[in-house]
Amino acid sequence: MKSYSAAAALAGLISTVAGHGFITSPKPRMPGDAMKSACGQQVYNNQASDNYGNVQGELQVASSQSDYDEAACDIWLCKGYKFDDNKDNVQTFTAGETVPFTVDIRAPHTGVANVSVVKTSSNTVIGSAFQSWDVYASNAATIPANQTSFDITIPSDIGSECSTAGDCVIQWYWNAASIDQTYESCVDFTVGGSGSGSDGGPSSTPSSSAVATSTAAATSAAATSAAAAATSSAQATSTSAAAAPSSTGGSSSTLPEEFTLDTFISWLEQTAGSSSSKKARRARVHARAF
Ligand SMILES: *[C@@H]1O[C@H](CO)[C@@H](O)[C@H](O)[C@H]1NC(C)=O
Numbered sequence: 421m422k423s424y425s426a427a428a429a430l431a432g433l434i435s436t437v438a439g440h441g442f443i444t445s446p447k448p449r450m451p452g453d454a455m456k457s458a459c460g461q462q463v464y465n466n467q468a469s470d471n472y473g474n475v476q477g478e479l480q481v482a483s484s485q486s487d488y489d490e491a492a493c494d495i496w497l498c499k500g501y502k503f504d505d506n507k508d509n510v511q512t513f514t515a516g517e518t519v520p521f522t523v524d525i526r527a528p529h530t531g532v533a534n535v536s537v538v539k540t541s542s543n544t545v546i547g548s549a550f551q552s553w554d555v556y557a558s559n560a561a562t563i564p565a566n567q568t569s570f571d572i573t574i575p576s577d578i579g580s581e582c583s584t585a586g587d588c589v590i591q592w593y594w595n596a597a598s599i600d601q602t603y604e605s606c607v608d609f610t611v612g613g614s615g616s617g618s619d620g621g622p623s624s625t626p627s628s629s630a631v632a633t634s635t636a637a638a639t640s641a642a643a644t645s646a647a648a649a650a651t652s653s654a655q656a657t658s659t660s661a662a663a664a665p666s667s668t669g670g671s672s673s674t675l676p677e678e679f680t681l682d683t684f685i686s687w688l689e690q691t692a693g694s695s696s697s698k699k700a701r702r703a704r705v706h707a708r709a710f
């Protein structure tokens with residue numbers, strides 16, 4: 421079992437708590453007021469503070485909120501992010517156009533992933549996936565560059581369904597079933613131009629708007645690698661019982677300079693009290709959100 425210095429473990433835990441994946445280009449859908457009114461204040465806060473977070477983390481937050489409207493939020497489509505918050509952020513593509521995509525993965529989790537056109541009114545996939553990975557972001561290896569940087573080619577037969585802004589998104593979908601974490605990120609777009617047979621014609625919103633896509637918090641390289649290490653350690657040890665420090669008094673224990681992640685979580689449970697222990701345990705298996 422690996423040991424970490426206090427700083428590394430803290431950095432690792434903190435960035436393990438943060439979410440792990442999002443599209444960085446083209447400009448993706450971001451949270452906003454329409455999402456807030458559909459999904460509730462707390463779900464909005466959860467994503468506004470970390471748009472890299474996963475759907476299950478949102479659902480966990482939503483479960484205790486009366487202003488979460490399940491139907492309106494439609495959380496499995498783009499994590500509940502709304503077109504109405506992204507009207508100035510619509511890409512205009514033409515049939516046959518090659519569009520480079522980049523995805524940022526902050527920590528790996530072996531899963532499956534795909535990238536497809538999704539019809540927003542029904543949350544159904546149109547056509548076949550642009551990309552589909554049986555093994556994605558594996559913990560066992562360095563993430564291949566072609567999983568985070570790839571081209572898609574805009575099909576010629578979606579012009580009629582995707583000519584109006586808001587009707588379709590290109591959704592990147594990553595599901596790590598073993599840890600029950602699903603990540604989604606969407607790009608709003610319209611298709612026009614030759615070969616599409618588009619009758620309505622796209623509302624050509626410029627794609628150069630100044631919508632910020634920057635991440636909520638910049639993660640240092642050190643924190644990122646600590647996160648990866650902490651994550652794999654957490655998984656490797658997730659079935660073993662929590663190690664010491666033994667809780668005889670349970671009042672105040674000091675954190676040793678070197679410790680394992682398990683030890684740190686145990687210490688956290690002792691120090692923060694039993695109400696935090698469930699959260700800490702969840703974090704130990706895999707952190708979502710404190
Ligand atoms: C993408 O993956 C999910 C989960 O496996 C699946 O439900 C969905 O149908 C896939 N999309 C496509 C276009 O294959």
Ligand SMILES: *[C@@H]1O[C@H](CO)[C@@H](O)[C@H](O)[C@H]1NC(C)=O
Nearest residue numbers: 551562563564565566567570
């Ligand atoms: C992605 O890259 C890996 C090597 O890093 C290669 O083995 C694999 O065939 C590539 N996949 C595609 C679809 O190009």
Ligand SMILES: [Cu+2]
Nearest residue numbers: 440529601706
């Ligand atoms: Cu994770």
